[in-house]
Amino acid sequence: MDIVGERVIDAPRDRVWDALNDPEVLKACIMGCEEIEQDSETELRATVVAKFGPVKAKFKADISLEDLNPPESYRLVGQGQGGIAGFAKGGAAITLEEVEGGTKLSYNADMAIGGKLAQVGSRLIGSTTNKMINAFFDALDEHFSAGS
Amino acid sequence: MSVNVSMTVNGKPVSAEVEDEMLLVNFLRDHLRLTGTHVGCDTSQCGACTIHVDGVAVKSCTMLAVQAEGSNVATIEGVSDGETLHPMQQAFKDNHGLQCGFCTPGMVMSALDIVKNNPSPTEQEVREALEGNLCRCTGYTNIVRSIIAGAKEMEAS
Amino acid sequence: MAAAEPLNTGIGESVTRVEDSRFLRGHGNYVDDIILPSQTYAVMVRSPYARATVNGIDTSAAMGSGGVLAVLTADDFSAFGGLPCGWQVHSKNGDPMTEPKHPILAEGAVRHVGDPVAVVIAESKAEARRAAALVDVNYTEMSPLIDMQGAVAGSAELVHSDTPSNVCFDWELGDEAATEAAIAGAAHVTRLELVNNRLVPNAMEPRAAIGDYNTANGEHTLYTTSQNPHVIRLLMGAFVLSLPEHKLRVIAPDVGGGFGSKIFHYAEEAIVTVASKLIGRPVKWTADRSESFISDAHGRDHLTTVELAMDANGKFLALRATTLANMGAYLSTFAPSVPTYLHGTLLAGTYTTPAIYTNVKGVFTNTVAVDAYRGAGRPEASYLLERVVDLAAIETGIDPVELRRRNFIQPDAFPYDTPVALTYDIGNYQATLDMALEKTDAAGFEGRKAASAARGKLRGRGIACYIEACGIAPSNIAGALGARAGLYEAATVRVNPTGSVAVLTGSHSHGQGHETTFAQVVSDTLGIPIENVDIVHGDTGKIPFGMGTYGSRSIAVGGAALANALDKIVLKGRQIAAHLMEASADDVVFKDGQFSIEGTDKSVGFGDVALTAYVPHNFPLETLEPGLEETAFYDPKNFTYPSGAYVCELEIDKETGVIDIVDFHASDDFGNIINPMIVEGQVHGGVAQGVGQALMEGAVYDDNGQLMTGSYMDYCMPRADDLPNVTVSNHVTACTHNPLGVKGCGEAGAIGSPPAVVNAVINALGDYGVKHIDMPVTAHKVWSIMNANGN
Structure with a gap:
């Protein structure tokens, strides 16, 4: 499944880049994120509680940042285990572009899911993912408008 | 977390301490031992768990026990008059409207709801109204016959 | 004597069903309705991957979770065997089919989504479910083999690493040379490639099992959603857990539909049996529907090429069918028989086609096991045949009805x-x-x-x-074709002293209405009302050793056993009646519930004969045993x-x-x-x-x-x-x-x-x-x- 979109964030590109690389900001902005730890410059571990229709699970995700080209682009690659709920894995190419009104963030992600998540939740993955992405950007907007 | 729930089931008041996440169907089956209400799926599509809550057909797998607090609940066990089958139950028997019996309680509870809203339904109306109930044995032909016959008998009596 | 009122409960009557009263009141007794004292609950941990190695399983967090009594993995089942396959097919070169181990719980590898890896047992189902989410399985995912053609072609990748290929068997039936010759010389050949789609049986009652070990007498009881409790006792007792039959009782109470999917011996039955002894309490497992989808055997799943050769008048000369049949990741209990002997043998259909050849390859893939589902092989045969005949009618311009009649x-x-x-x-x-x-x-x-x-x-x-072949089966033929079991049926007719009758049958009713139809056979034969007949089935502790219900066999095999047992009852009844009437048994006839001497007005009722059998105060003990109970085993001739x-x-x-x-x-x-x-x-x-x-x-x-x-x-x-x-x-x-x-x-x-x-x-x-x-x-x-x- 491919997920493609973009969003303009009311903040300079450097600050958006920094925020996207700050575990504390990510933790605050990712819906259901219980903890996030940075193991190295390019490796993160996160615990996220997510609900896809009838399937709710705590996902333990390993995320790595690849092809880093600050502050313009990078690639996120991740794999999350949700126990008996199944798993999700995928990658996202992210680019930041300076535009009028702030920074345009474009993403192009592909995702594969498995287990119960795929079995009963697959028809809801798209809408749930979009909801999570929108919530993330709303929270990011709030983060910047709060001036932190 | 445990919470106290009280409701009326088949005319009798019941009350129990249950986990707040307990589904109504599990409360009926495991706590009250009313095992006529069945669980056939986990996505609220089969209708085997259909009961009546305050006179309305409800899939009891879609409701928490606590949501039925204070309600009047009717299950398949309360449908017959002692040894005498309800006319709808009798119609299912007379028209061979059941085989393995697993979907049957939900079918009968749905049938009673259908007839309550439409006392003399046509075949097509019954087929459409059974949208929420799956049967794998009968091919529905005899279930539809049963409901139409049961409706007639209920109207007559 | 006044003529007896007709009973209207005999053979040929549309008697309403005896079992309906309990089902309609919600008083059925399905496995999940049973709650045994101090019962515990099992939840399975299943693979989310179609193909992966299992590098390790960390159960510590799950063990520490509230209410958890045990977390079991393959290591806890190392003393036991794998799940057996009940039918061995041979390839055309004479080799036996490839039979990889089907472990109870995954041993180092998982081979389909839903493959069980661990089981959590807890005080409540909710606690077991919570803990199951904490079982940490370390997988290394591998690229799965899903489509059959790929699995057959890509021999480098194997579903089972210890097998030579993903082909389980390469089976044939019929005269290949004659078929080839007829096709080569035919006026017209119709060719069709078709798929027989994979189906999920979906009986409305999800599978469930309760293991109950009795420490006092060392007896295991397994309650299970089965179409054939004696078969489960034999397979699980003898081949998996090494439990002697007399210490294992299998009860299949009311079962909410089967359609074949509840014939087979499943891992969960062995798991709850072992776990109950381990923790000393009953252990219940009930499938969620989403679990049923990935653990019940599926049905069909054939890819077929069929050719039908005809002469200029539309007379069928030859049929050739080449099929890939999906076995899934493991061989389920009767899987190999379905696309072979239950399929290839039906390819003549209702027609006189003189030359037929079929080749079927059973293929392992990283999918749920495929086995018998309502019809089992025969729908696949009927489908390919009736589709190719219809296409032939279109191609030749002969009316499809006429084309069928000609053949x-x-x-x-x-x-x-x-x-x-x-x-x-x-x-x-x-x-x-x-x-x-x-x-x-x-x-x-x-x-x-x-x-x-x-x-x-x-x-x-x-x-x-x-056309179908059912009433499975003559044991000698089935045995020659690879069945590892006999396929007879058994019935005991127990006449009670007051004339009521209990029938103990090896057939199992899970919707078919045996409690009514079998009672009609009794009513018809003995002339007693159906209310006086009780049909007992589904409990190995009560019924004689029978093979259960599948393949449309109940009335043809189980009913035949019942008829034969009833014949024995009548025979003995005539002897008792002869004694009562001081006549020769040869002169006693039995009709409408009365034993009478032809040409006289002497008669005694069935009830009197029954009572005499159990109150033998004046009984010819030297020539006749007391009691009126007979058993028959029936093995069909065809x-x-x-x-x-x-x-x-x-x-x-x-x-x-x-x-x-x-x-x-x-x-x-x-x-x-x-x-x-x-x-x-x-x-x-x-x-x-x-x-x-x-x-x-x-x-x-x-x-x-x-x-x-x-x-x-x-x-x-x-x-x-x-x-x-x-x-x-x-x-x-x-x-x-x-x-x-x-x-x-x-x-x-x-x-x-x-x-x-x-x-x-x-x-x-x-x-x-x-x-x-x-x-x-x-x-x-x-x-x-x-x-x-x-x-």
């Missing part, structure tokens, strides 16, 4: 030896076809078609003539061969492609019929599943081996509004080799209906020149054809 085995040709190993004992295929045509007003079709067209609908009419003709008429909406079946008639020959009402119900249900296969159902895996149709949201089963009123008629040719003259009716509907429906769709789309559409024939497929370029 039917004639009513005077029985017993008839087919070129694929069966001997049909009796039948009349013309009679059921004539009946079906008459009941559906064949002559009026063109008028109805025009009326449909005026409403923007394309009307189509399809016919299928099926299969039974139900047959029939099905007609489907449907309309296709030209705008949307939506298909609406407007008429469906099933004309069957089931031999003698015990209860017409129940037989009609069986046909209705079979047709519903066949229509489901034809138009709606299909298990779909994605490339990663994830089951995309894994719930009732996505696996489309017929609902009331999807089906027509199915009508039925019967022509009777009595089976020649069992005492009741019966053939069996449980599967016919699912066998005859898919080709009738698809033939009707192709007929409706005649103007579009389409030759074939694979099942399920969805509105989308039809719409796409109607709207393809050029249409």
Whole structure:
């Protein structure tokens, strides 16, 4: 499944880049994120509680940042285990572009899911993912408008 | 977390301490031992768990026990008059409207709801109204016959 | 003496069902309804991957979770065997099939999504579920083998690393050379590639099992949703857990539908049995529906190429079918028999085709195991045959009814030896076809078609003539073909002192209504009311060793055993009556519940004879034992061969492609019929599943081996509004080799209906020149054809 979109964030590109690389900001902005730890410059571990229709699970995700080209682009690659709920894995190419009104963030992600998540939740993955992405950007907007 | 729930089931008041996440169907089956209400799926599509809550057909797998607090609940066990089958139950028997019996309680509870809203339904109306109930044995032909016959008998009596 | 009131509960009567009263009141007793004292709950941890190595399992967090009593993995089952396969097929080169181990819990590798890896046992199901989420399984995912052609071709990648290839067997039947020669020299050859879609049986009751170990006497009791409790006791006791039969009791109480999927021995049965002894308390496991989708054996899943050769007059000369049959990741209990002996042997159908050859490769893939599902092999045979015959009719311009008639085995040709190993004992295929045509007003079709067209609908009419082999099976034949069990049935008739009767049968009823039909056989034979008869089934602690219910065998094999046991009762009753009337047993006749001496007014009732048997105050003990209880084991001499003709008429909406079946008639020959009402119900249900296969159902895996149709949201089963009123008629040719003259009716509907429906769709789309559409024939497929370029 491919997920493609973009969003303009009311903040300079450097600050958006920094925020996207700050575990504390990510933790605050990712819906259901219980903890996030940075193991190295390019490796993160996160615990996220997510609900896809009838399937709710705590996902333990390993995320790595690849092809880093600050502050313009990078690639996120991740794999999350949700126990008996199944798993999700995928990658996202992210680019930041300076535009009028702030920074345009474009993403192009592909995702594969498995287990119960795929079995009963697959028809809801798209809408749930979009909801999570929108919530993330709303929270990011709030983060910047709060001036932190 | 445990919470106290009280409701009326088949005319009798019941009350129990249950986990707040307990589904109504599990409360009926495991706590009250009313095992006529069945669980056939986990996505609220089969209708085997259909009961009546305050006179309305409800899939009891879609409701928490606590949501039925204070309600009047009717299950398949309360449908017959002692040894005498309800006319709808009798119609299912007379028209061979059941085989393995697993979907049957939900079918009968749905049938009673259908007839309550439409006392003399046509075949097509019954087929459409059974949208929420799956049967794998009968091919529905005899279930539809049963409901139409049961409706007639209920109207007559 | 006044003539006895007729009972109206004998053979041939539409007696309403005895079992209905409890089901309609919600008083059925299904496995999940049972709560044993101090019962605990098991939840399975299943693989989310289709193919992966299991590097390790960390159960510590789960063990620490509230209410958890045990977390078990493969290590806890190392003392036990794998799940056995009950049928061994040999390849054409003589090699036995490849039989990889099917472990109870995954041993270092998982091979399909849903493969069980661990089990958590806790005080409550909620606690077990919470803890199951904490079992940390370390997997290394591998690329799965999902499609059969890929699995056969890509020999480098193996579902089971210890096997030479993904081909389980490469089986053949028939005369390859004669078939090839006939095809080469034929005036016309019709060729068709088709898919028999993978189905999920979906009995409405999910599988469940309770293990209950009794420390006092060392006896295990297993409550399970099974169609054949004695088979489970034998397989699990002897081959998996090494438990002696007398210490293992298997109870299959009310079972909410089976359709084949509850024949097989499943891992969860062994797991709860072992776990109960381990923790010293009963352990219950109940599948969630989403679990059933990925752990119950699926059905069908064939890829076939078929060729039918004809002479210039449309006379069939030869048939060749080449099939890939999906076995899934492991061999389920009877899986190898389904695409081979239950499929290849039926390829003559109702026709005189002289040369037939079939080659079937069973293929391992990273999918759920595939095994018998309603019809089991015979729907696949009927489908390919009736589709290719219909296509041949289109290609040759011969009317499809006429083409079938030209090739039917004639009513005077029985017993008839087919070129694929069966001997049909009796039948009349013309009679059921004539009946079906008459009941559906064949002559009026063109008028109805025009009326449909005026409403923007394309009307189509399809016919299928099926035959099946059921009443499984003569043990000697089954044994020669690879069955590792006998296939007889047993019945005990216990007459109580007051004249009521208990029948203990090895057959199992999970919707078929045996408590009524078997009681009718007793009522008919002994002349007692049906209320005085109790049919006991489903408990190895009570019933004689029988093989259970599948393959439409209950009345033909179990009913025959019952009839024979009743004969023994009557024989002994005559001896007792002779004693009471001071006559010779040879002079005593038994009719309508009365033993009497012909030509006299002397008679005694059945009840008096029963009482005398148990109160033998004046009994000829030197020549006659007290008591009135007899057992018969019945092993059939041949299969039974139900047959029939099905007609489907449907309309296709030209705008949307939506298909609406407007008429469906099933004309069957089931031999003698015990209860017409129940037989009609069986046909209705079979047709519903066949229509489901034809138009709606299909298990779909994605490339990663994830089951995309894994719930009732996505696996489309017929609902009331999807089906027509199915009508039925019967022509009777009595089976020649069992005492009741019966053939069996449980599967016919699912066998005859898919080709009738698809033939009707192709007929409706005649103007579009389409030759074939694979099942399920969805509105989308039809719409796409109607709207393809050029249409």
